[in-house]
Amino acid sequence: MELFIRETLEKVNDTSAVRSIKSVSGGDINQSFYVETDHRPYFIKINEKVASHFFQVEAEGLRLIKETGAIRVPEVFHYDCPDGDEKAALVMEWIEKGSSDASHSLGKSLAHMHQHTSVKYGFGKPTFVGELNQPNEWSPSWTDYYSRYRLGGQLETGVTKGTISGVREERLKKLINRIEEFIPENPKPSLLHGDLWGGNWMTTRDGEPVLIDPSILYGDHAFELAFTELFGGFPSNFLDQYNTYFELPEDYQDTKPIYQLFYLLVHLNIFGEMYGPQVDRILKNYVG
Known part of the structure; x- marks a missing residue:
């Protein structure tokens, strides 16, 4: 080596x-x-x-x-x-890590990053989410992109791996077919990090936030924020600071579980059934 x-x-x-x-x-x-x-x-x-x-x-x-x-x-x-x-x-x-509180600057900086936009959704080339290949194509519709390349991609992977079958498979297919009922079709296509969990940002010794390990795409900024709330790792006032500079959608709490579903499906397909109950709970809540 x-x-x-x-x-x-x-x-x-x-x-x-x-x-x-x-x-x-x-x-x-x-x-x-x-x-x-x-x-x-x-x-x-x-x-x-x-x-x-x-x-x-x-x-x-x-x-x-x-x-x-x-x-x-x-x-x-x-x-x-x-x-x-x-x-x-x-x-x-190499960036030396610090221990300063970067909650204000992280929320502000991410909000400004999300205001850089494209005219379409997606990325136009395949990326990766964790170790899984993430297909991406440009799409004029967010509902089309999210159902086809995000939920649909994980459905295909899960069926192949055997992590998605039976009632779970039926419910996920039903949600994909009805996705326009639950998320907006044409939100602003913001530049998103795409894999923003607590381990993919850090603070320098000067208290400056830094993003690492992106899985880039253009999409609904609420998709990114939903993931920041899934596993923790962000300051308690992070979303409040973000909302000061880029207001969250009024229906954010309604769409959040469906956006978190994608990342739970990823974890299900990588790590296994420990994430199954969370996936099933969200699917049942939306499509019965």
């Missing part, structure tokens, strides 16, 4: 001496390392046997968020597009 890291650093024109290589936590999908050279410190993710666009779409998502100027993301120095079973790396800026 050390040799691969050194070869990767040469791709960013850093041939200075490597002072330290330390394994760090970075999720279940990649191996992650703190690497310090005489030139600078880096955060490097490494994986193998992944799709050629695996790190490319993450880097592109970080670029799009950075271009909004609304919130900080790590600078990307290099990413590989592997062929076959090759190792691949994503080389980024």
